[in-house]
Amino acid sequence: xxxxxxxxxxxxLLKLISFSMVKGEYTLDSVRACLVKQEDTIIFGLIxxxxxxxxxxxxxxxxxxxxxxxxSLLQFLVINTETIQAEAxxxxxxxxxxxFPENLPPSIVPHYNFSQFLxxxxxxxxxxxxxxxxxxxxxxxxxxxxxDDGNYAQxxxxxxxxxxxxxxxxxxxxxxxxxxxxxxxxxxxxLIRAQDREALMKLLTSKSVEDMVRKRIEKKAMVxxxxxxxxxxxxxxxxxxxxxxxHFYQKWVIPLTKIVEVEYFLHRLx
Amino acid sequence: xxxxxxxxxxxxLLKLISFSMVKGEYTLDSVRACLVKQEDTIIFGLIxxxxxxxxxxxxxxxxxxxxxxxxSLLQFLVINTETIQAEAxxxxxxxxxxxFPENLPPSIVPHYNFSQFLxxxxxxxxxxxxxxxxxxxxxxxxxxxxxDDGNYAQxxxxxxxxxxxxxxxxxxxxxxxxxxxxxxxxxxxxLIRAQDREALMKLLTSKSVEDMVRKRIEKKAMVxxxxxxxxxxxxxxxxxxxxxxxHFYQKWVIPLTKIVEVEYFLHRLx
Numbered sequence: 001x002x003x004x005x006x007x008x009x010x011x012x013l014l015k016l017i018s019f020s021m022v023k024g025e026y027t028l029d030s031v032r033a034c035l036v037k038q039e040d041t042i043i044f045g046l047i048x049x050x051x052x053x054x055x056x057x058x059x060x061x062x063x064x065x066x067x068x069x070x071x072s073l074l075q076f077l078v079i080n081t082e083t084i085q086a087e088a089x090x091x092x093x094x095x096x097x098x099x100f101p102e103n104l105p106p107s108i109v110p111h112y113n114f115s116q117f118l119x120x121x122x123x124x125x126x127x128x129x130x131x132x133x134x135x136x137x138x139x140x141x142x143x144x145x146x147x148d149d150g151n152y153a154q155x156x157x158x159x160x161x162x163x164x165x166x167x168x169x170x171x172x173x174x175x176x177x178x179x180x181x182x183x184x185x186x187x188x189x190x191l192i193r194a195q196d197r198e199a200l201m202k203l204l205t206s207k208s209v210e211d212m213v214r215k216r217i218e219k220k221a222m223v224x225x226x227x228x229x230x231x232x233x234x235x236x237x238x239x240x241x242x243x244x245x246x247h248f249y250q251k252w253v254i255p256l257t258k259i260v261e262v263e264y265f266l267h268r269l270x
Numbered sequence: 271x272x273x274x275x276x277x278x279x280x281x282x283l284l285k286l287i288s289f290s291m292v293k294g295e296y297t298l299d300s301v302r303a304c305l306v307k308q309e310d311t312i313i314f315g316l317i318x319x320x321x322x323x324x325x326x327x328x329x330x331x332x333x334x335x336x337x338x339x340x341x342s343l344l345q346f347l348v349i350n351t352e353t354i355q356a357e358a359x360x361x362x363x364x365x366x367x368x369x370f371p372e373n374l375p376p377s378i379v380p381h382y383n384f385s386q387f388l389x390x391x392x393x394x395x396x397x398x399x400x401x402x403x404x405x406x407x408x409x410x411x412x413x414x415x416x417x418d419d420g421n422y423a424q425x426x427x428x429x430x431x432x433x434x435x436x437x438x439x440x441x442x443x444x445x446x447x448x449x450x451x452x453x454x455x456x457x458x459x460x461l462i463r464a465q466d467r468e469a470l471m472k473l474l475t476s477k478s479v480e481d482m483v484r485k486r487i488e489k490k491a492m493v494x495x496x497x498x499x500x501x502x503x504x505x506x507x508x509x510x511x512x513x514x515x516x517h518f519y520q521k522w523v524i525p526l527t528k529i530v531e532v533e534y535f536l537h538r539l540x
Contacts (some may be wrong), residue, residue, distance in 0.1 A: 088423035112420035153358035
């Protein structure tokens with residue numbers, strides 16, 4: 001009887017351990033570690049996009065030969081790729097946010113039990129429309145060379161990967177906010193009840209963390225963007241200007257992540 | 271009259287210059303420089319895929335909830351994404367080779383005048399079916415950790431990007447072969463006429479170039495795969511084992527590129 005009880009207890013404990021390992025429960029530390037990994041993906045994406053010239057026909061409306069189709073080639077590719085990825089289950093994970101959420105089909109994969117770490121209101125926070133505009137008007141002209149080599153499909157695919165990486169990083173603010181809330185609800189609750197955006201922004205801001213992120217991203221852009229040669233080091237030549245990358249983080253990625261955090265907080269007690 | 275002639279000549283010359291710049295004519299040097307750039311994309315792709323666990327349901331047949339659909343989620347995603355990219359014009363560029371060329375739709379973008387550097391027989395050289403098998407049986411198990419986090423769509427998208435980068439690198443052998451042929455047709459022509467695979471393989475092989483590629487790829491995997499920290503260097507810890515990357519190049523990427531070269535040569539005088 002005692003043995004049977006011990007075995008059952010052991011099985012239960014093992015299940016719990018494997019469950020929590022698989023589910024990868026979020027903590028402020030694990031959330032920050034994930035943000036650090038996502039920096040690599042963004043820099044790799046910038047370097048890959050910079051290999052191609054601007055290729056402006058990718059962005060012209062009416063460039064396709066489909067009658068009455070007024071979207072750009074990029075929109076065509078993004079809308080259709082998101083459709084396929086939605087069917088493959090990408091947006092079942094609350095870490096992912098589509099650029100064109102309208103009319104996405106349901107997933108065709110069996111249900112997977114993703115961690116329900118966020119408050120359900122998180123689903124309504126999606127600033128991709130803003131990120132989309134920002135990408136074309138602020139980011140692309142800063143790091144891509146003028147020119148046209150005809151590789152518009154590859155350009156659009158590269159844009160999509162980079163847009164997804166940037167969007168993922170910025171919307172990860174929801175997880176940052178929830179982790180902060182769970183660490184000190186007593187600090188956040190009164191500000192949320194008062195719907196005080198300004199005070200929330202002030203409370204969640206850590207100048208020292210932001211400075212560190214900016215410094216690290218610049219260093220990463222230097223390390224990952226250098227020319228690597230077997231017999232000599234090529235100094236001072238980078239595939240994407242490290243200052244452009246850290247400026248983009250300072251001016252856009254960090255502030256937008258904080259806006260996502262505030263938006264999330266405002267609905268945290270709904 | 272003289273002025274008019276000079277202006278016309280100037281306009282013609284400018285057109286020629288801009289044309290050759292846009293078209294980026296291939297030489298053995300430019301082809302090799304492009305192979306070097308492609309190494310970065312492959313290593314970035316390996317590092318990005320290594321962030322996700324193996325996620326085996328991505329590769330099971332019948333994992334989708336679509337009745338009578340027996341393909342894996344990866345096949346579903348690759349076939350459908352290639353369809354969209356074909357419509358967006360990806361395969362108009364002879365540098366690109368689809369994994370599922372059967373039934374791809376025509377491109378919906380206006381014709382772009384890609385360089386006709388290759389012999390038309392190049393279109394028939396496509397070893398993606400082999401690369402596909404190699405990827406699952408040889409490469410994935412070498413660098414991806416066991417585990418399942420439910421992100422199957424992201425896994426498949428990451429696999430596709432990496433597969434495309436590897437396929438592009440290997441099929442670039444066609445351009446390497448053509449550049450070599452143009453440099454010394456007198457050496458290649460008799461072997462092609464004799465359809466002598468073995469002698470062709472020997473002639474196109476440069477041990478010293480291969481050694482350099484292997485060394486460079488290992489160094490790149492170390493540089494791009496290191497943990498970057500602002501205040502201290504993290505030594506000896508890599509996101510993907512550099513030896514795995516150089517082994518993959520030595521055992522598969524380089525030999526398969528040479529097989530593509532030989533296949534191309536065999537049809538070069540058709």
